[in-house]
Amino acid sequence: MSAEKRQHLESMLDAGIVRITLDPTRDDVVVPLQFKQQESLTLNLSRNFGAIIALNDDAVRTVLSFNKVDYPCVLSWASIFDMICEANKQHKQWLKDIPERIRIRLLHEVFLNDRQRTGKTTAGLA
Numbered sequence: 001m002s003a004e005k006r007q008h009l010e011s012m013l014d015a016g017i018v019r020i021t022l023d024p025t026r027d028d029v030v031v032p033l034q035f036k037q038q039e040s041l042t043l044n045l046s047r048n049f050g051a052i053i054a055l056n057d058d059a060v061r062t063v064l065s066f067n068k069v070d071y072p073c074v075l076s077w078a079s080i081f082d083m084i085c086e087a088n089k090q091h092k093q094w095l096k097d098i099p100e101r102i103r104i105r106l107l108h109e110v111f112l113n114d115r116q117r118t119g120k121t122t123a124g125l126a
Contacts, residue, residue, distance in 0.1 A: 002077035006055050008092045009045075009083060013053065016087030017046040020060075020080055023099045028059070028076035032066050039102060043075070044086075 012018040024031050024041040035041050043064060045053060051070075054061040060075040081097040084090070098106075 012085035021082035022079040030074035
């Protein structure tokens with residue numbers, strides 16, 4: 001899976017800014033402490049930002065700016081579950097890598113929205 005994610009990210013970075021969404025709570029992710037407890041974290045990556053973006057077999061390594069403070073980040077491939085290229089709107093998502101807590105919340109939101117819209121529940125659930 002990491003080879004596939006790496007290939008997609010390399011291709012998207014060739015086109016421009018890439019917005020990635022990841023699970024910052026994982027032990028193999030290094031981001032500023034204030035983001036480590038968030039459900040998910042969305043970051044922008046670009047070769048035009050001036051920092052080196054190193055893609056290897058296990059992670060993306062780069063320095064990102066948070067409130068004008070540079071921070072060395074490690075973004076494991078396993079933590080990344082969504083990528084969108086801003087330039088061409090190419091989008092890739094890895095559903096199996098979306099953390100379970102997020103999947104449960106999304107399913108709950110779909111359930112509630114369906115119930116509000118139709119007065120019924122999805123799949124006959126009460």
